[in-house]
Amino acid sequence: MEKVNILELTNVRKVFGQIVALDSVTFSLKRGEIHGLLGGNGAGKTTLMNILYGLYRKDEGEILLRGKKVNIQGPRDAIHQGIGMVHQHFLQISNFTVLENIILGTDVKNRYTMKMEGEIEKIQELCQRFGLQVDLNTTIDTLTVGTRQKVEILKALYRGVDILILDEPTTNLTPQEVDALFESLRVMVNDGLSIVFITHKLREVLSVCDRITVLREGSNITTLDRKDASEEVFVRAMVGDKMDIENSIYFATEERKAYERSSIAQSALQLKNVHVVNKEGVTRLKAVDLDIFGGEIMGIAGVAGNGQRELAEVVTGVIPVNQGNISLDNTDITMKTNEDLFRMGISYIPEDRLHDGFLPKANVAQNLILGHHRSQPYSNGTFINWKTVYSETRKHISEYNIKTSGPEDIGGNLSGGNIQRVLIARAFSMPSKLMIAHNPTRGLDIPSMDFVYQKMLERRAQGAATLLISEDLDELIRLCDRIAVLYRGEILGILVRGQFDKYAIGRLMSGIQLENQPA
Template sequence: MNAPILLHMRGVSKAFGSTQALDDVSFELRQREIHGLLGGNGAGKTTLMNILFGLYRADAGEIFLNDQPVHITGPKDAITHRINMVHQHFLQVGSFTVLENILIGAPRKNRWNNRYDAEVQKIQSLQERFGLQVPLDALIEDLPMGMRQKVEILKALYRGVQVLILDEPTTNLTPQEVDALFQSLRVMVQEGLSVVFITHKLREVMSVCDRITVLRNGKNVLTLDRQEASEDAFVRAMVGEGMDLSRSVIFAHAGQDLPAPAPVPLLRVEGIVTAPAEGSVALKGISFDVREGEIFGIAGVAGNGQRELAEVVMGLLPVQSGQVFLRDQTLPHPDSRRVLKGDFAYIPEDRLHDGFLPRASVAHNLILGLHRRPPYSNGRVIDWSTVFSR
């Protein structure tokens, strides 16, 4: 028997200038369910949930909670109605501890001193119930992304959430962390919560969601129970019935004949040792080769030195001993110009904070580091006609 409807968004529309982000979208969330919101980039998934959380105002539409109309004009209203959202890019204060981030804006039992005994006890109880272990005295800026996500979920649980929205929650997680998150979500649902799981990954919704809704071009095109769902149905809903799936969707499969990598290493890392520092892991004698034409994988649970190793290779982190060679030429440390020479490119774990200038345009970000070199510049003035023509 189907569970009662907890939340109903009816006829929601939203435009940004001439772009119609949502067009008469309806969405239902049942009690004690994980509802997947599936679609490609720009389908309207996050926009719809930003309206539910009060970050955006809908141009049209209604929201009902327990069959009662509710008016959400901001996140404070949403939290009052026990609706909370964990964003893809976490809203945290890096220089604050885990405990301080969880308690930001929450009511205090005792406002006249700095004792948090009751609050800590409540948070520790939530950690035990939902498997979200994070050291409360750790600084946010020292934690890997998987741990930071746990902090955001704990923040929502601490405020007594009933509807939890997760926006692309597995983007920065290892496979082990994804499994742990899914286990925590199942416990939450068993204890009475309802979850909206925003993603574009088919395997995830088929694994953890009870029902799945597909958005495409700002419209609701399909809602199915997991038992009656198939990956093929979702692919067709995401890309459109009229499209040739053999052309629009490429599925990886084993057994492909790939060219063999070159026998001589292109990149060689020998005996890298780094000094221990607050917030980072020391590398201890790391060595490996990467050959031309090869995809070289580095696996491990988050926080075990992957970021530090990448920064050593990129010349961003000094070393105590060891060498990095490119085509048998020794590379100095540190040497941040390595990126600008064009031999290396680096996509960091936290792209928003370490890879982008959020307030700059796409064009500015694309030429960042190359803005003083031809053909984009004569060394003094950027040739924007060249930038936009490329």
């Protein structure tokens, strides 16, 4: 029997200033299905669902819910209508328990005595029914990302929603946690729930979704049942004619040749017994030993918050080492400043593009030379040659597809993705022995991601070293010659290309050490 639509969005339009985020987008959701909303960064997926959840107001269009026209005023109204949303960044109070986070904002039966036996029973029944086991008395700040996500899903289910929106739900999950999530989602739809699954990962929608809609640049491209879908159709739908798919790294199917290190090769970067303790006295890096060689891309995997940022910042001189030594080409750089290291041939793409390495009140040209403004070709060491600066900036704007009115455009006018392109252009445009790239493709569309991958492999072919720190495990597997896994500030294991295994990496990300690991 044909399933009926529980939700229909028709000709939805949303404009932010001069940017058309959604252009007459249509989307439907059937009762008891997982509908994948697929597209690259900036396609309009999250914007569309934010309208449904009441976070944004549509400029044009119509929403039908269970056959009736609705005008959702905000998240509280959406929940009242039976719509819940789990965002990429969880809305939780870290020092509250799981139980307290779930019931927060709801009517408690015994609000004066705060006896919550009824609420606990209801939540435990949901945990059991949907395979979302979690200790209700544990505080949020002690939980893994995967368990915290279960709490967010339980919050929505506890409020009685029958439409659940999941925004990039596999971000920061280990492969094992992804499998468990997919099993729970299938139980939910079999129980009558309807799920919108927002993602940019093609293989995930083909694995878990019943239908898939592709958005690109705010417009509908196609909607297909999974049984009628092929990877090739969706690849073309996601990127259009903007990309040479056959020669891309992002969609490559052939295994890339592993890095072959000479027996006499010297480390480009070496960390020996590096410890970092933060201002609160918490150890963020513990006894880190790591060698990276010229012509190698070394990846760092791990769930966010396990020392990745501290590793990047200690290598680039942003924060000091408490113990241990760091060497660049056999020269001790442990006590060197950030400025010294840039001069010595280190380039850096920081994780936080809005707070590190970008000046919103400076113009695009000034941001593109930031940190290199005293070096050739921009300066003779005393004066900046602005003619050269603007000439080079125009080249970078074109090559890196930075959407801006020109070199004199104020940096704060750029979108997040274009700010990221500025940081990438700056790092790749200056010659460097070692690049530290921390989540370099976050916020980029697929053609831009592939462009960055091509640039990294060009560096590799030229003999330069790269430390790629990424929360996207697929990205690390595509590019890296070795992958080290950080867990609570320690390197638990290092795997070499040809022996990459998502589940082995996932176990290391969870703190489970492997036996007989290659170095």
